[in-house]
Structure formats: structure tokens, C-alpha cells
Amino acid sequence: MAYRRPRPAPPRHPRPRNGRLRAVRLRRVLAGLLCCLSLVAAACRGEESKAPETPATSVAPTDVFSRRAPDMPRPGATRVLVIGDSLSISLGEQLERALSGAPGLDFARDGTRSTGLTRPELLDWPVRLRERVAREAPDILIVMLGANDVMPVDAPDGSRVYFENPAWPEAYAAKARTLVDIARQAAPRTRVYWVGVPSMGEASLAGGVRRVNAALSAMCAAAPGCRFIDTAAAFSDPEGRFSRHGRDAATGESLLLRTADGVHLTDGGAKLLAGTVLAAISGGETLPGSAGADELRAFARDVRPVADPAPAAPPAPPVAKVRLSGKVYAVKKGDTLTSIARKLGVPAADLAAANPGVDSTRLSLGQSLRLPAKRR
Secondary structure: OOOOOOOOOOOOOOOOOHHHHHHHHHHHHHHHHHHHHHHHHHHHHHHHOOOOOOOOOOOOHHHHHOEEOOOOOOOOOEEEEEEEOHHHHHHHHHHHHHHOOOOOEEEEEEEOOOOOOOOOOOOOHHHHHHHHHHHHOOOEEEEEOOOOOOOOEEOOOOOEEOOOOOOHHHHHHHHHHHHHHHHHHHOOOOEEEEEOOOOOOOHHHHHHHHHHHHHHHHHHHHOOOEEEEOOOHHHEOOOOOEOOEEEEOOOOOEEEOEOOOOOOEOHHHHHHHHHHHHHHHHOOOOOOOOHHHHHHHHHHHHEEEEOOOOOOOOOOOOOOOOOEEEEEEEOOOOOOHHHHHHHHOOOHHHHHHHOOOOOOOOOOOOOEEEEEOOOO
16 A cells, blocks of 8 residues: 655644734725725816806896895995886996996895886885895985886775875875885985986876876975985976987987887986986985996986977878769758768768868858769
8 A cells, every 4th residue: 555645734824813903904994095085086186177067047137137236235335226117227227337336336226127116916115125225224225116106006094095086196105205214214324316207108107107206206305315306307308298219419319218118218218317317316415436427427418308200190091983973962951971971872982072172060051062973
């Protein structure tokens, strides 16, 4: 039997003690953490190298700027706030362009279309104004509301006072006085300038806003710290009538001031309104110098509305061609062309065409009228 050499047993490494084992495991954990941190840092560097994406927006600039306010009023700066309806938006845009960048002045505006003091269901202006003055405490508050207020107004007892009611001006003035009181209670130094509604193209609305302006003017005369700025003359021709057009005396240029609806303002009209307001405010305020403000005041000084061209007379209706019967009719008492035509069985238009130049309202007894032939 052959002798087999026994295989040597594999070497056995001594097992590390418990402390050493823990140290080995800790080193492995730390190495893993360092690796993860390196990966995260690399990813962050990659994100930083990408250009930040700007979220898309569908908000128009006019919508954004219709409610614009400084983030934090600057100490010592004169704070101006413009509030009101769609006409105030046109006014505020022009004032903002002129006054932005003026040293020592903070400008804000808050305009909402179709609103007024008689329509709290659309916007409750007293509530809105309390929020604004609590945050901004304006030194100068410019209000332009009234174009949408030819409507019933709520009385303090909850009843409705209709526009034709003799009590309406007093009830409306009380509503307007609320805004003045809110502003001056928040900051007693606040000066309120209420801008009147300019003349309107539609006759019934024009009469209505004159009543609105009269109520606002009386309110400001009785309210401390309030002044009414009348804009009707700035938008009326020399005869006091509404006008869409103006002429710049400095350049001789003709300008369109109002839009087709006879209510809103073109860019030229908005500049005229803003210049008129600035000229009125400058008499009682010391505003920082601004080339834009000087330009608006000069524009308002030079531009004057002119009479709108008279509408062209409608063309005369064509004279109907008729055949004459050769007969005549003697006018009797109480006759008219219509009654004669009906009596004789001919169209009234044919009878009038057969007698051109005859005034149908001044027929005389015995007057002879030529008769048309009857139509077949």
C-alpha cells in the first residue's frame, strides 16, 4: 500500500479582537460616506452650471402694473398712491412713467376696471383702501372714481337711493367722504386729490357725470385735506362740448384724445389728463424734480380740445320715378299726403314724387296736386 503524504491544513489567521473589528467597519462606513458626498457635490456643480429657467406667464403688463406698490416704503420719501377705475389706470400709467426714478419719491397705483362707489359687489373700495393705507400710509392719495357711478347708491339705513332722487348727491357724497376719512385716519398728514370725471361723448352719460362731479366737488369742499380737480374743461371744446380731438399749440399737431366709445382715453388723452392733474397738485405740493413731470405739464398747457368735425348730412333719398296720370287733386280740409294717397289708392311715395317741392306739412285748401298713375 502506497504511502500518502497528508495535505497541510490551510493557514488560519488569527481573528481580530473586537476593538479592531469595530475600527475596520468604521473605516468602511466613512469611505462610503465620502464617496456619496463626492457624487452629490459633482451633481450640484452640474446644476449650478445650468441657466435658471424663467417660468412662462400670460399676464399682460397692463394687468401687472395696474396694482403696483413699492415693496418697502423708504424712510423720508414722499409716498404717492393712485386708486380708481379704468380712467385711473390710464392716469396712473402716465404718472408712473413721469415720476419713476424721481429722487425721494415712492409711487404706487391700484386701478380696477368697471368699479365705483355704487358697485361694492365688484370691489369694495373702502375695504381695499384700508388695506393699502395701513401698509403704505401715502402722503398724497389721488382718487379717480365716478365714471361708473351714475347708478343707485346705498343709504346708511340700507335703502336704495336712485340717481333721479334729489337725495342722491348727498348720499353719494357720504360714500366718497368715507374714502377721505379712511386715508386721513390712517395718516392725518395725507392730502387727498379727487380727480373729476372728464366730459363724456354720450349725452345721457355726460349729464350724469356732471351730477357726479358736482357731488364730489361739494364733498371735497367740506372735507379737510381734500381737493377736487375739475377735468371737464381740459376735454371740452371752446363751446364747452365734448371733443375727441385736440391741437398742440407748440407743434400744430392734431391729436386724438378719446377712444370711439367717448369714455376712455387714447395715449394722448392720458397724457393730457396726467398733465392736468400734475399742474393742479404742483400748486400745493413740493414734488421732486422730474423731466417726465415737466413734459406732462407742458403738454397739458399746450394741448387744447377743438370742436369735432360736424357729421356729414345723410344723402337725400333718390327721387322715385313715377308716371303721371294727367289728373289733379284739389286739397280739402284735413288732407295730408298720406290720407290723400290712401283715399286714391296710390303709394304715398309716388304722390310725393309726383309733386316735388311740396311741403307735406303745409298743404293749403284748394292746392292742386298732380296724381301719379296707379301701379299695375
